[in-house]
Amino acid sequence: MIGKTAVEVGGDGVAVISINNPPLNLLSVDVMLSLKENIEGTLVRKDVKAIVITGLEGKFSAGFDVTAFGVTQGKKTQRELGFMSIKIVTDTLEASRKPLVAAIEGMAFGGGLELALACHARISTSTAQLGLTELQYGILPGFGGTQRLPRLVGLPKALEMILMSKRVDGEEARSLSLVDAIAPADKLLGVARQWALDILECRRPWVISLYKNDKLEPLVEARTILKSARLRVQKQNPNVVHPLVCIDVIEAGIVSGPRNALWKEAEALEELRESSTCRSLVHVFFAQRQLSKIPGISEMNLQPKKISKVAVIGGGLMSSEIAAMLLLRNYQVILKEKDKKRLFDEIHRIRGNLQNHIMEGKENQWKLEKTFGLLKGVLDYNEFKDVDLVIEAESENLFLKQEIFANLEKYCRPHCIFTSNSSTFSLKLIGERTKCEDRIARIHFFCPSPVMPFMEIIRTKSTSPQVIIDLINFGRKMRKTPIVVSDWKGFAVNSMFITYLHAAVLLTERGVDVYQIDEALTSFGMPFGPFRMIDMIGLEVFAELCKIFNENLPDRSYKPELILTLQSIDREGANNAKGFYKYDNSSKATPDPEISNYLANTRNLLDVANDSKLKNFPDGEIVEMILFPAINKACHIISEGIVFRSSDLDVASVLGMGFPSYRGGIIYWSDSFASKYIYSKLETWSKEHGDFFKPCAYVTERASEGMSLVNPEKQGKSQL
Numbered sequence: 001m002i003g004k005t006a007v008e009v010g011g012d013g014v015a016v017i018s019i020n021n022p023p024l025n026l027l028s029v030d031v032m033l034s035l036k037e038n039i040e041g042t043l044v045r046k047d048v049k050a051i052v053i054t055g056l057e058g059k060f061s062a063g064f065d066v067t068a069f070g071v072t073q074g075k076k077t078q079r080e081l082g083f084m085s086i087k088i089v090t091d092t093l094e095a096s097r098k099p100l101v102a103a104i105e106g107m108a109f110g111g112g113l114e115l116a117l118a119c120h121a122r123i124s125t126s127t128a129q130l131g132l133t134e135l136q137y138g139i140l141p142g143f144g145g146t147q148r149l150p151r152l153v154g155l156p157k158a159l160e161m162i163l164m165s166k167r168v169d170g171e172e173a174r175s176l177s178l179v180d181a182i183a184p185a186d187k188l189l190g191v192a193r194q195w196a197l198d199i200l201e202c203r204r205p206w207v208i209s210l211y212k213n214d215k216l217e218p219l220v221e222a223r224t225i226l227k228s229a230r231l232r233v234q235k236q237n238p239n240v241v242h243p244l245v246c247i248d249v250i251e252a253g254i255v256s257g258p259r260n261a262l263w264k265e266a267e268a269l270e271e272l273r274e275s276s277t278c279r280s281l282v283h284v285f286f287a288q289r290q291l292s293k294i295p296g297i298s299e300m301n302l303q304p305k306k307i308s309k310v311a312v313i314g315g316g317l318m319s320s321e322i323a324a325m326l327l328l329r330n331y332q333v334i335l336k337e338k339d340k341k342r343l344f345d346e347i348h349r350i351r352g353n354l355q356n357h358i359m360e361g362k363e364n365q366w367k368l369e370k371t372f373g374l375l376k377g378v379l380d381y382n383e384f385k386d387v388d389l390v391i392e393a394e395s396e397n398l399f400l401k402q403e404i405f406a407n408l409e410k411y412c413r414p415h416c417i418f419t420s421n422s423s424t425f426s427l428k429l430i431g432e433r434t435k436c437e438d439r440i441a442r443i444h445f446f447c448p449s450p451v452m453p454f455m456e457i458i459r460t461k462s463t464s465p466q467v468i469i470d471l472i473n474f475g476r477k478m479r480k481t482p483i484v485v486s487d488w489k490g491f492a493v494n495s496m497f498i499t500y501l502h503a504a505v506l507l508t509e510r511g512v513d514v515y516q517i518d519e520a521l522t523s524f525g526m527p528f529g530p531f532r533m534i535d536m537i538g539l540e541v542f543a544e545l546c547k548i549f550n551e552n553l554p555d556r557s558y559k560p561e562l563i564l565t566l567q568s569i570d571r572e573g574a575n576n577a578k579g580f581y582k583y584d585n586s587s588k589a590t591p592d593p594e595i596s597n598y599l600a601n602t603r604n605l606l607d608v609a610n611d612s613k614l615k616n617f618p619d620g621e622i623v624e625m626i627l628f629p630a631i632n633k634a635c636h637i638i639s640e641g642i643v644f645r646s647s648d649l650d651v652a653s654v655l656g657m658g659f660p661s662y663r664g665g666i667i668y669w670s671d672s673f674a675s676k677y678i679y680s681k682l683e684t685w686s687k688e689h690g691d692f693f694k695p696c697a698y699v700t701e702r703a704s705e706g707m708s709l710v711n712p713e714k715q716g717k718s719q720l
């Protein structure tokens with residue numbers, strides 16, 4: 001039995017039914033059947049006047065167990081989900097002849113919130129998290145959420161919450177009338193019990209959400225809202241259908257009544273949960289959860305140490321972005337610079353960063369000053385004595401970095417963690433003049449760091465387990481998804497991304513149109529094409545990155561000559577309004593016909609003929625020719641033991657490169673081809689265009705054995 005519910009009847013005549021499926025009180029067929037049984041049981045009990053539904057241990061319910069979707073393809077749950085939605089949620093729970101109130105603490109997601117929506121009232125704590133998050137798994141709310149949420153909060157807000165899988169806290173839920181009252185955790189059950197009795201005594205309304213109409217827009221207005229929602233989702237994500245299916249189901253309820261639409265919803269859920277989109281998204285969900293499981297460390301159950309004060313060393317854009325991110329997460333920040341002028345400039349830049357952010361968030365001047373007040377600029381190490389973490393982001397000078405780390409050991413307390421942001425030198429070299437290798441790691445924020453939700457933690461064999469745990473916890477506090485990898489000549493996840501960009505440059509140098517490449521990749525699902533991406537990174541930064549990358553990892557590397565040509569004529573990317581694209585005052589990018597001239601020059605320089613075969617290259621081939629080298633590099637990373645699981649690179653590709661999550665990540669996607677196919681393509685291209693495409697040993701081996709590239713058990717042995 002997977003989970004159940006428990007009933008307790010109080011002297012006040014209120015039965016409290018608690019969902020009991022630790023740790024998150026996920027819903028399962030067993031939980032739902034037990035809920036039905038217990039509601040029916042309490043309905044016939046004479047000593048029960050009203051019912052409260054809650055979750056044990058301060059968690060209402062994190063929703064239905066998604067292992068029932070996608071990953072267990074073909075295996076149906078014991079009873080169809082439609083049965084549960086209509087027979088249990090609607091005909092038993094909502095139709096109960098005794099008032100039913102939900103007491104929500106912790107979280108109410110997906111099916112969990114949908115149970116609460118079917119109750120006659122909802123009381124929540126102010127910090128509870130509520131949301132219909134189903135679309136993030138390629139399905140739609142399947143327990144009546146498509147019908148009840150619009151009727152409780154109005155169509156525009158419901159669409160926003162459902163289509164974006166948006167979570168709101170109790171306070172916001174109250175302001176939306178999604179919950180009826182807020183109560184502190186220790187009084188929650190008491191308030192909910194009294195509310196249920198008040199409904200019985202007609203002191204509070206007995207609301208059946210499914211038939212509530214006052215918040216619903218009139219049909220014509222509703223149709224206009226739905227139409228623009230359709231256009232929006234089609235534009236944002238033309239490759240997936242589930243948001244459109246969801247909108248259709250919502251509309252069906254408004255047009256032909258909610259009861260009929262519940263059946264439509266159930267049918268749609270059955271269909272969507274078998275889709276490849278659902279399988280891929282569920283894979284990414286679990287892969288993301290696996291990321292923080294570090295073999296050999298997680299079992300130690302170490303508790304993370306608190307990090308309150310962080311020092312950032314070094315100038316430049318990156319360090320000011322890092323410092324601003326830290327301040328916005330309420331860390332005290334010490335910023336160390338070489339001289340007064342640089343320090344002044346940097347502090348000025350950080351204030352600008354904060355101002356942008358706080359303005360965007362419509363927060364006030366007071367908040368800005370308070371946040372800025374957490375920053376202290378210094379020129380020496382005296383303030384480092386009580387710092388918990390140092391992030392070194394100095395220029396790429398080994399001697400300078402070694403000196404900094406030697407000073408850190410001298411001035412900081414013994415538990416302070418030292419990290420470098422460098423991608424050039426190995427951590428071993430950077431820490432050579434210290435005796436504290438166990439406290440040294442690398443943190444890599446992805447560009448642009450305030451936006452990218454991903455963070456790499458790079459460790460050596462000497463980095464202590466406690467430091468890893470502390471940094472994972474720090475990453476989460478920074479609202480980033482942290483991935484732990486081994487030190488690999490400065491590059492781990494980035495090598496996959498750089499290879500992807502190199503493949504695009506190589507292809508255009510051989511004759512494929514720049515803008516066709518970008519379009520092929522955006523149609524595939526990347527948020528930007530590779531050339532728009534290079535423009536955004538900036539050609540100077542990209543060229544520098546390529547130089548270091550090629551020096552450190554010469555195997556199958558590529559020298560993107562075109563970048564140098566463009567730099568020589570001052571085309572630096574979005575920053576100076578011209579790169580592969582032209583940019584207007586509002587940073588809107590448009591293709592520039594002049595690019596073809598520079599391409600011709602580069603081809604002359606490289607002495608490569610314009611390959612006529614590539615002239616009318618189909619989009620599908622472009623995608624393969626750009627993404628297969630990245631898969632090849634990812635396989636190299638796996639075989640070197642840089643990551644623990646191949647699925648780690650799926651998450652890395654989704655969060656760090658923008659690979660579409662509905663394709664499951666780069667390695668997961670590779671499984672939609674036979675490994676032999678990938679191998680033979682790489683082999684052919686390597687003959688035609690050089691070693692850049694040469695399949696690595698892992699791909700060669702797997703292809704010869706007819707094995708998938710995804711094989712968590714047999715992937716490369718971890719170096720750690």
Ligand SMILES: C[C@H](O)CC(=O)SCCNC(=O)CCNC(=O)[C@H](O)C(C)(C)COP(=O)(O)OP(=O)(O)OC[C@H]1O[C@@H](n2cnc3c(N)ncnc32)[C@H](O)[C@@H]1OP(=O)(O)O
Pocket residue numbers: 023024026062063064065066067081107109110111112114133134137140141142143286289290
């Ligand atoms: C029919 C309905 O309409 C369909 C649905 O209900 S779809 C489901 C909707 N629910 C959700 O979206 C909630 C997804 N979960 C989360 O966001 C987060 O787990 C959470 C915020 C609830 C808790 O986060 P946190 O405390 O960090 O715990 P976390 O490590 O994520 O999860 C604990 C365990 O539960 C698992 N888990 C979490 N949610 C799950 C779910 N919905 N299904 C299956 N397993 C789930 C995790 O994989 C993890 O398993 P593990 O310990 O074996 O690795």
